[in-house]
Amino acid sequence: MEISLTNLTKTYSGKVQALRGVNLRIQTGMFGLLGPNGAGKTTLMRILAGILLPTGGRVLVGTHDLASARDRTAVKQMLGYLPQELGMYPDLSAHEFLDYIALLKGLSDKTQRQRRVERMLELVSLTDSAHRRLKTFSGGMKRRVGIAQALLNDPQVLIVDEPTAGLDPEERIRFRNLLSELGGDRVVLLSTHIVEDIAQTCQRVAVMTQGQVIFNGTTFDLVQAAQGHVWQVVTAGDKPEGDVTIISTIHQGNEIHYRVLGAPASHERATPAEPGLEEGYMWLMRAQQPAHGLPSAV
Amino acid sequence: MASLALSWNRLRYELRLLGIGAFLLPLGIVVMYLGFALFARAGAFRNGGTAAEAEAHLQMARGLLALLENGLPLAAGLLAAVAVHQDTAIELHLSQPVSYRGTALQRLGLVLLWALLVVSATSAVVIASGYWVFPVGGFERQLLWLAPLLCLATLGAALTLLLRSRVASSAVLGMLWIAQFIFHPMFMENGVLLRIYLFLSEEIFPDILQVSRSAWYDAWLQNRLILLAVAFVLLGIVIVLLGRYEALLGGEQ
Numbered sequence: 318m319e320i321s322l323t324n325l326t327k328t329y330s331g332k333v334q335a336l337r338g339v340n341l342r343i344q345t346g347m348f349g350l351l352g353p354n355g356a357g358k359t360t361l362m363r364i365l366a367g368i369l370l371p372t373g374g375r376v377l378v379g380t381h382d383l384a385s386a387r388d389r390t391a392v393k394q395m396l397g398y399l400p401q402e403l404g405m406y407p408d409l410s411a412h413e414f415l416d417y418i419a420l421l422k423g424l425s426d427k428t429q430r431q432r433r434v435e436r437m438l439e440l441v442s443l444t445d446s447a448h449r450r451l452k453t454f455s456g457g458m459k460r461r462v463g464i465a466q467a468l469l470n471d472p473q474v475l476i477v478d479e480p481t482a483g484l485d486p487e488e489r490i491r492f493r494n495l496l497s498e499l500g501g502d503r504v505v506l507l508s509t510h511i512v513e514d515i516a517q518t519c520q521r522v523a524v525m526t527q528g529q530v531i532f533n534g535t536t537f538d539l540v541q542a543a544q545g546h547v548w549q550v551v552t553a554g555d556k557p558e559g560d561v562t563i564i565s566t567i568h569q570g571n572e573i574h575y576r577v578l579g580a581p582a583s584h585e586r587a588t589p590a591e592p593g594l595e596e597g598y599m600w601l602m603r604a605q606q607p608a609h610g611l612p613s614a615v
Numbered sequence: 616m617a618s619l620a621l622s623w624n625r626l627r628y629e630l631r632l633l634g635i636g637a638f639l640l641p642l643g644i645v646v647m648y649l650g651f652a653l654f655a656r657a658g659a660f661r662n663g664g665t666a667a668e669a670e671a672h673l674q675m676a677r678g679l680l681a682l683l684e685n686g687l688p689l690a691a692g693l694l695a696a697v698a699v700h701q702d703t704a705i706e707l708h709l710s711q712p713v714s715y716r717g718t719a720l721q722r723l724g725l726v727l728l729w730a731l732l733v734v735s736a737t738s739a740v741v742i743a744s745g746y747w748v749f750p751v752g753g754f755e756r757q758l759l760w761l762a763p764l765l766c767l768a769t770l771g772a773a774l775t776l777l778l779r780s781r782v783a784s785s786a787v788l789g790m791l792w793i794a795q796f797i798f799h800p801m802f803m804e805n806g807v808l809l810r811i812y813l814f815l816s817e818e819i820f821p822d823i824l825q826v827s828r829s830a831w832y833d834a835w836l837q838n839r840l841i842l843l844a845v846a847f848v849l850l851g852i853v854i855v856l857l858g859r860y861e862a863l864l865g866g867e868q
């Protein structure tokens with residue numbers, strides 16, 4: 318299974334250009350989509366889910382061209398989608414909600430549907446709360462119901478938009494592990510602005526900003542983009558000078574340890590540090606600002 | 616045709632998602648109008664005299680006519696406004712192989728069916744109890760309530776989809792409904808407005824009992840048929856609007 322986007326554009330009726338010529342190839346496995354709010358990630362996800370139509374360009378999911386209504390329906394049959402803002406029916410129980418979504422997905426055989434619903438509830442550890450109304454669920458429990466509904470039809474393509482937003486650390490880790498497992502034999506597209514989620518799950522990543530893909534490669538390549546630009550600076554209290562972005566600040570006794578990105582004014586108290594994915598991403602974002610050029614590593 | 620196949624299980628869920636309130640509203644309207652009609656009837660009796668009984672009967676008939684022509688159609692309009700756009704999980708639904716348009720039309724169909732059941736039953740009771748005094752029979756009896764009911768229901772649905780808010784659409788629908796009462800002389804005097812006046816039967820009753828049928832019948836029938844045509848046009852608009860997913864999602868996010 319492969320998803321191919323060619324010169325994809327989307328302009329909303331208010332003349333807002335959400336996507337500007339996006340080209341991507343997404344193959345089986347976990348694929349991360351990073352970008353700030355308003356980068357166009359959700360629009361891209363909605364186009365892939367067959368909800369919105371692009372203004373221009375081509376989207377192929379396997380052999381299905383999303384320009385055709387019939388192909389969109391075919392893609393929806395093999396799709397699992399977890400939207401960023403997951404609306405639910407608060408008066409239904411988790412079991413009833415999943416049963417209803419399963420009906421919408423076309424699982425008409427009652428026995429098979431019930432078995433699938435119960436299996437999914439078990440997968441997200443909600444068997445004990447299956448018959449409680451959704452309005453009594455916590456944010457984390459609702460996200461778990463969300464992932465359960467996305468998996469009901471055993472999708473070949475799973476699209477999840479900000480799946481870990483609002484989850485506690487333990488739930489986030491469990492969720493990430495679940496996504497990684499699922500990515501073994503299907504396309505899992507994970508959109509987020511939480512870099513750590515991508516770092517822990519994806520081999521390949523694309524970074525979007527202002528409707529364009531500014532990076533497409535492996536997470537290793539993205540880390541390498543910041544190589545030589547990350548510094549550890551120790552000061553007595555004053556902030557590091559120079560063309561730098563402060564990544565972290567830790568107080569240790571009378572000293573402050575800064576981790577910075579860019580070029581410190583003096584290298585006297587600065588030591589080079591190994592970059593992480595977050596710094597690779599930040600370096601890329603920094604390069605997009607008018608004062609900075611594109612980094613040579615990208 | 617999967618979207619059209621409303622299985623029993625789907626039907627059960629759609630009814631639950633619409634909520635019990637949707638089904639109680641027409642019944643509440645019946646009780647309210649019945650109360651007004653009984654009050655008017657009692658008032659006529661209080662006047663005393665030999666004509667009191669006839670007057671009381673007429674008042675009751677008029678109250679029930681109002682229930683059929685403007686009370687229950689308003690309920691249908693408000694229900695339709697809710698039915699087409701109350702999906703809290705709309706984005707999820709739009710990503711399913713079953714079309715959202717199909718689901719919304721099924722929900723609209725369910726509330727219309729319920730409104731039609733209530734109004735048919737009410738109409739049958741009115742006829743059986745001898746309070747149907749409006750001088751038409753057969754299918755024309757159904758035209759009396761069917762035309763404004765379908766008109767207000769499709770208008771309610773279209774307004775909700777255009778305004779993207781069931782609260783706003785209910786308010787606009789209510790204002791249009793009230794405007795029909797307030798500006799009734801304007802509707803009656805203007806040839807074009809007369810043809811789309813929703814509450815024409817109530818307006819001309821009971822005066823038409825004193826004149827020949829030829830004096831009012833053609834204009835009344837034409838009005839009902841035009842209202843039905845307007846309802847079908849509005850239904851077409853609703854069907855088109857339900858296919859505009861971008862607008863249903865609230866446009867650019």
